[in-house]
Amino acid sequence: METKEIIYCLKKIVKPYVQNDLAFQDFGRDTDFIKDLEINSANLVDIVLDVEDEFNIAIDNDSMDNMLTVNDAVEIIKTKQREQ
Amino acid sequence: MIGNDVVDLELAARQSNWRRKGFLNKVFSSTEQELIHASANPDKMVWLLWSMKEAAYKAHQRELILPRRLNWLVQKCEISILTLETASGEVEIENHTYYTTSEITSDYILTSAEKNRDSGVKNAIFEASSSEVKEQLKNRISKEFALENKEIQLEKDRFGIPFLTGNDSFFFNRFSLSGHGRFYTYSLSLINCETTVKHS
Numbered sequence: 001m002e003t004k005e006i007i008y009c010l011k012k013i014v015k016p017y018v019q020n021d022l023a024f025q026d027f028g029r030d031t032d033f034i035k036d037l038e039i040n041s042a043n044l045v046d047i048v049l050d051v052e053d054e055f056n057i058a059i060d061n062d063s064m065d066n067m068l069t070v071n072d073a074v075e076i077i078k079t080k081q082r083e084q
Numbered sequence: 085m086i087g088n089d090v091v092d093l094e095l096a097a098r099q100s101n102w103r104r105k106g107f108l109n110k111v112f113s114s115t116e117q118e119l120i121h122a123s124a125n126p127d128k129m130v131w132l133l134w135s136m137k138e139a140a141y142k143a144h145q146r147e148l149i150l151p152r153r154l155n156w157l158v159q160k161c162e163i164s165i166l167t168l169e170t171a172s173g174e175v176e177i178e179n180h181t182y183y184t185t186s187e188i189t190s191d192y193i194l195t196s197a198e199k200n201r202d203s204g205v206k207n208a209i210f211e212a213s214s215s216e217v218k219e220q221l222k223n224r225i226s227k228e229f230a231l232e233n234k235e236i237q238l239e240k241d242r243f244g245i246p247f248l249t250g251n252d253s254f255f256f257n258r259f260s261l262s263g264h265g266r267f268y269t270y271s272l273s274l275i276n277c278e279t280t281v282k283h284s
Contacts (some may be wrong), residue, residue, distance in 0.1 A: 034244070041138060042099070042102075045100075045110050061110075062155075065155040068151070068154070
């Protein structure tokens with residue numbers, strides 16, 4: 001999957017949990033889920049679960065640990081897809 | 085060091101479905117899940133354990149200067165006392181132990197965590213709209229230190245950990261902030277703080 005395509009899917013997944021709509025307009029690789037989008041921490045669990053469902057991958061705890069930005073998520077998704 | 089966390093129970097019920105497949109396994113150990121399933125009020129138990137983990141991680145983060153991490157399973161909760169309105173317990177994070185105290189109401193759960201027992205943690209909770217919260221916080225905290233509102237500044241380091249600065253090299257970091265839904269809280273540890281408060 002292309003990076004652009006992954007980011008497009010991520011944007012759709014993240015949208016319902018966003019608290020800062022202004023920051024969401026600039027959604028891109030550098031977007032930080034907590035600092036920029038102000039997503040509640042419990043909803044970060046939902047995002048991880050949604051990503052697992054959407055991309056049909058399993059995100060282990062060590063990978064989830066560092067999933068703080070869109071770029072982190074893209075890298076994790078690519079790695080997991082390669083492993084399959 | 086200290087940390088705190090508040091959960092607005094009404095918002096949590098609307099915003100998070102912890103019963104969805106996979107949720108509990110990402111956040112809670114099997115022992116913690118047993119506590120949830122055995123509880124007469126599983127919703128409250130979920131958010132109590134959650135707030136213990138979040139508060140303890142904030143204290144841990146401040147203690148060791150760490151970035152935010154998404155790994156709730158690393159934080160292992162034990163509840164030693166549980167009543168309808170309070171809870172106290174311990175959270176272990178990578179060989180560090182944090183002591184937690186929680187206040188449970190029908191509206192919110194507020195937990196503070198401390199590295200050293202009895203470090204004089206004072207918790208305050210208030211309701212505010214997001215536009216007025218910063219001003220309210222500055223006002224309330226200034227009063228805690230008997231400072232003028234204009235003297236105190238609320239700042240955050242590169243990991244988003246908040247601290248207070250002010251005139252005359254005032255610096256205070258035994259402090260934690262949390263907000264969820266209707267509620268905002270701050271916690272301060274005011275015992276043995278000569279080393280961190282330099283206010284001449």
